[in-house]
């Protein structure tokens with residue numbers, strides 16, 4: 001189990017490199033480990049316990065019992081913050097969420113959720129304010145919100161420069177009632193008094209550091225802040241005589257969403273499926289055509305028609321119901337609003353930029369966002385956070401490429417550190433990294449490579465880059481998710497990366513990849529007109545030019561935003577200027593940590609199937625690919641029983657697993673896809689190991705009395721007994737090393753005799769027909785088919801202690817092996833048999849062995865005998881029967897890149913599947929004795945391929961092959977499967 005936590009050090013202020021104020025750590029421990037096992041490790045990351053060596057850890061305000069608290073169980077889950085010595089400062093108490101709250105619902109520093117205590121709460125730009133707002137248009141102390149003892153709330157202006165309004169009416173120095181739901185505007189910020197929040201969804205800890213959120217119908221994505229609008233919500237009372245005389249505020253929970261009669265702040269009736277494209281989204285619900293106008297315009301654009309005219313100017317609107325404060329609470333609850341949009345819904349990937357200005361990513365493709373750095377960062381955080389809050393990780397994957405060397409790594413890490421906590425950045429499709437982040441060029445190449453591979457496999461095919469815009473739109477129009485958001489921060493540098501990120505922006509939508517391009521540029525002002533700002537953004541982030549819509553931060557302090565659609569390479573206004581929503585780093589951290597442990601419940605519809613486009617793994621373990629990580633006799637018996645059923649009528653199947661592909665195990669089956677397989681590859685490419693894996697997987701797939709293996713090391717001599725480790729498999733009935741002419745001739749003769757015997761037994765029938773007939777006659781003698789494990793009276797009564805029902809006693813089969821099991825002949829170094837070296841001791845008899853193999857190649861298909869041969873010199877073996885008659889082929893690459901075992905399986909019909917061969921002579925990985933460890937998280941390295949523990953070749957444990965052979969042996973005894981004899985008994 002692995003969980004990521006943050007440890008806060010002492011607050012005494014002496015922070016150094018070895019004793020930082022806080023440290024993000026990765027804790028690895030077996031399930032069920034007590035916190036005590038890692039407590040001193042956690043403390044050491046922030047400089048250790050101050051005195052006496054006793055570690056004291058808090059989560060929130062609770063002091064943790066180190067012995068009783070278990071890693072992976074709440075509160076010790078992904079994203080947790082633990083403090084050394086004292087309570088975690090500045091947390092929203094979970095139990096306080098039921099109280100009245102002041103939400104900062106829109107503006108440049110949105111998302112704040114402030115619990116109202118009694119007395120005066122000052123809102124302002126100053127750090128001394130109780131509700132500090134990073135909003136340049138807000139005065140240092142701007143207004144005061146007061147809760148009076150009976151619970152009602154009032155607001156008064158504190159002589160601010162720009163004034164305070166409540167639902168559009170000015171507020172003076174005299175307090176006026178602040179009813180729940182009413183919108184309080186200060187500067188560019190909007191605040192709202194909210195009653196108790198929505199009820200939390202139930203979550204189930206998985207005890208591995210995660211909490212699964214129960215699935216719920218998508219219809220739960222209800223818009224609107226609170227149900228039950230009260231049309232009689234009072235407006236401001238200009239000359240209220242004083243607090244005690246205030247009229248009653250409708251303060252009951254669930255009241256008044258702010259649909260007051262003033263008209264300035266209509267109820268945000270925009271449902272999740274309202275509008276598309278960029279939209280001013282007034283959403284007044286009055287049926288006016290304003291919203292429709294822009295949505296229709298954007299839809300036309302999607303269909304590739306030229307828009308007739310620029311879309312209408314926007315109007316100011318109420319904040320989105322999915323405002324930053326609401327979504328923070330949705331994450332912290334979690335509430336029903338969390339992950340409420342699903343791919344394919346019209347509102348999927350709909351982004352709010354501020355004051356009702358919306359962009360639909362599926363409609364525009366890629367979105368560019370430009371502005372001065374600090375404001376740009378806040379707006380970008382909000383765009384990414386809202387998508388993460390509204391879409392479950394199964395429906396939306398988030399990838400970050402922040403590799404612009406124009407900015408220092410520390411700055412980029414600070415900007416994006418929060419993102420690493422989101423479950424959306426975990427590689428769920430086999431990507432070769434720990435998180436989908438790229439802070440340097442190598443990581444950027446890896447991330448973009450993963451995405452372009454998805455395009456290669458998508459509807460546009462491998463020549464996707466040549467597709468034109470209308471082809472991309474058509475593919476995008478029918479794409480239904482899941483989606484990828486690629487956040488591209490600045491210029492990734494290097495020509496190829498620039499090129500590929502631009503192409504991902506323009507063509508990615510065909511497979512659900514939408515790029516958010518962030519570009520540093522001056523705010524659009526009269527001094528820097530739109531066209532200039534746009535060009536500056538394209539210069540600082542080249543993919544900006546490939547965006548279908550751009551949002552430019554504008555105004556003197558860059559707290560406003562203007563949205564444009566790109567038409568003919570130029571920005572066309574898509575809306576007016578609205579105030580931009582943005583969130584702080586602290587908000588984003590809090591939000592992302594709340595999401596960190598959450599997962600959708602298993603089987604939830606939020607995790608749709610996606611064909612993975614991952615790269616092949618650098619190494620693979622055959623037992624893992626076989627699904628036999630822990631090979632036990634019971635698991636093998638179950639497998640054999642299932643295979644016996646599947647192979648009915650053809651005399652049993654011969655399933656092979658070669659290794660790992662991009663989508664899971666790769667293999668083939670000799671009866672239907674074969675009959676024969678040829679493996680070709682240069683020296684050291686892993687041919688021998690692959691033959692061993694073939695032997696191991698065939699053994700795992702069929703009982704030893706149904707399938708026998710013959711091993712033949714064709715090179716003889718010293719280098720020629722590579723298949724010897726396989727002789728432990730109970731299925732192996734002979735192993736020949738081609739060095740002794742006498743034994744070689746005997747082997748060739750025996751093989752020839754076996755073919756003859758089969759031919760006589762079958763008469764004119766094929767192997768499959770003969771078995772099918774026998775099954776029918778067997779059933780006529782004994783209608784009840786024995787259950788698996790019961791066949792041929794095979795349970796040992798002493799072992800089970802029960803008397804066996806001898807259902808099989810009436811059967812006519814003689815005990816012992818079937819007279820006609822399948823046989824697979826595995827030949828290594830076929831080329832050495834075909835063209836033996838002059839000094840080879842087996843040379844005189846090589847010809848007779850090759851002739852026997854030729855006979856198998858010719859007649860084997862009908863007789864149930866298969867060949868799997870490996871050749872290092874295809875030129876020498878090309879004309880032989882084993883090569884010509886092999887319908888299945890494996891071509892292994894040279895072993896240098898990336899290592900041995902990389903190859904391609906080619907089927908008879910021309911289909912090819914790349915794979916990494918499964919290792920079977922490696923030593924078993926030791927995970928059972930894992931010691932708990934605490935290591936600092938290096939966010940900038942999370943995009944690297946995970947360090948793989950080298951296979952311990954020198955370990956003294958058994959190899960995987962030995963482990964499997966021993967389990968197979970025990971399983972074969974339990975089912976009394978007498979192995980095939982070779983040569984067969986006369």
Ligand SMILES: Nc1ncnc2c1ncn2[C@@H]1O[C@H](COP(=O)(O)OP(=O)(O)OP(=O)(O)O)[C@@H](O)[C@H]1O
Nearest residue numbers: 682683684685686687688689690900901917918919
């Ligand atoms: N799938 C694999 N994964 C990891 N290592 C492998 C794999 N296959 C082979 N190797 C390693 O590569 C080396 C060469 O493997 P192997 O002997 O199977 O190759 P070969 O093609 O038969 O070579 P040769 O030409 O020497 O006969 C060995 O050290 C082996 O352990």
